[in-house]
Amino acid sequence: MEKIVILTGAGISAESGLSTFRDEGGLWAQHRIEEVATPEGFARNPALVQGFYNARRTQAAGVEPNAAHKALARLQRGWPGEVVIVTQNVDSLHEAGGARNVIHMHGTLAGALCSACGHRWIAPPEMAVGEPCPSCNRPTARPDVVWFGEMPYHMDEIYDHLASASLFAAIGTSGQVYPAAAFVHEAQAAGAQTVEINLEPTLGATGFDTYILGKASETVPHWVEQLLARPS
Numbered sequence: 001m002e003k004i005v006i007l008t009g010a011g012i013s014a015e016s017g018l019s020t021f022r023d024e025g026g027l028w029a030q031h032r033i034e035e036v037a038t039p040e041g042f043a044r045n046p047a048l049v050q051g052f053y054n055a056r057r058t059q060a061a062g063v064e065p066n067a068a069h070k071a072l073a074r075l076q077r078g079w080p081g082e083v084v085i086v087t088q089n090v091d092s093l094h095e096a097g098g099a100r101n102v103i104h105m106h107g108t109l110a111g112a113l114c115s116a117c118g119h120r121w122i123a124p125p126e127m128a129v130g131e132p133c134p135s136c137n138r139p140t141a142r143p144d145v146v147w148f149g150e151m152p153y154h155m156d157e158i159y160d161h162l163a164s165a166s167l168f169a170a171i172g173t174s175g176q177v178y179p180a181a182a183f184v185h186e187a188q189a190a191g192a193q194t195v196e197i198n199l200e201p202t203l204g205a206t207g208f209d210t211y212i213l214g215k216a217s218e219t220v221p222h223w224v225e226q227l228l229a230r231p232s
Contacts, residue, residue, distance in 0.1 A: 002166035004079060004227075006072060007183055008087045008094070011172020011198060012216045016063040016093055037147045046129045046142075053143040054126050057109045060091045061125070068171070068220035069097030075224045076100060084161045086154075088173065088180055090145050105152040105180065111144030120144055152179065165192040169223075172216050175202025184208060197223060 010018070035041045036052040076083040076099055085094055086103045092110055094102045107113075112123035114133035121134055123143065131141035146152050162168065168187035175181050175196075184194050184207035195210040196202065197219050212219050 002079075003082045003084070003161075003164055004075070004167045004169065005084045005086065005161050005165040005187065005192075007168070007170045007173060007180060008072075008085065008089060009171070009173030009180075010089060011174075012066075012068050012220070013063075013089050013091055013093050014172070015068070015215060015217045016066045018060060018063055018089075018091055018093075033148060038149055039147055040149075042142060042147070049143075050127050050129055050131075053109065053145070056090075057123065057125060060093075060109050063091075063093070065093045065097030066217045068216035069093050069099070071221040071224040072171075073098030073100075075227060078228045081166075084165075086158055086161070086183075088177070103154050103158060105146070105154055105158060107143070107145040107153060109143065109145065112141050113144035114138065114140050115142050116140040155179065158183070159186065162186040162192075163190045165190060167195070168192045169195045169197060170202075170208070171197045171220060173198070173202065195223075 035045065036049050042049045072085060072094065076085070084103065085099050086105055087094060088106050090104065090106055090109045092108060110123055112121050112127060112131070113119075114136060116138045117133060117136040119133050119135035127141060127143065130139035132139050133141055162183055163186070165187050168184060170184060173180065184196075188194055188207050193210075194208045195212060196208040197212045197216065199215070200213060201211055212223060
């Protein structure tokens with residue numbers, strides 16, 4: 001059976017009300033990326049970083065999955081082959097929309113990580129500076145998100161999926177952040193058909209066979225219905 005691998009980015013969650021770091025007026029617009037999304041920024045000002053992610057966690061808890069999230073969950077349920085969802089997003093909207101086994105390559109807002117021993121646990125709504133690790137009790141808790149300069153999670157698993165994909169789709173991604181920006185080339189090298197679903201083609205997006213332009217909440221459900229209507 002054909003295997004579908006889907007990469008999602010901030011564009012799929014933007015319609016649920018979560019701002020991206022390129023949006024004007026959102027949480028990201030109030031800070032420089034270097035201040036709140038790098039290990040060096042956390043070392044310099046942990047209170048600022050914890051406060052920023054506490055605000056993001058609160059914001060994410062107040063939004064609902066949109067039609068695009070729900071459509072991808074429907075594809076997982078209805079497709080006769082495997083449907084793998086890889087997301088760059090740190091929210092849980094895919095899971096809230098019914099998706100299973102989502103691969104969060106940049107971690108999740110819902111998680112906490114001990115920078116000393118590597119233990120992971122569910123983050124409290126408000127994480128304080130010096131929050132102790134439940135495993136080693138050191139005051140070294142941080143958000144379990146991948147910051148700029150750090151290696152994304154689950155890369156070996158993702159590359160294995162790309163190497164066996166029949167169809168690769170990138171939905172709502174900027175196409176500017178590596179290694180995710182190169183996934184289309186990995187999939188195409190393995191012989192997969194490729195499609196980009198976005199408001200507009202990403203810069204330098206030359207690896208895709210097909211482009212579907214428009215809002216994710218409108219284009220993704222239609223795309224899913226077309227896939228599910230294919231003769232088996």
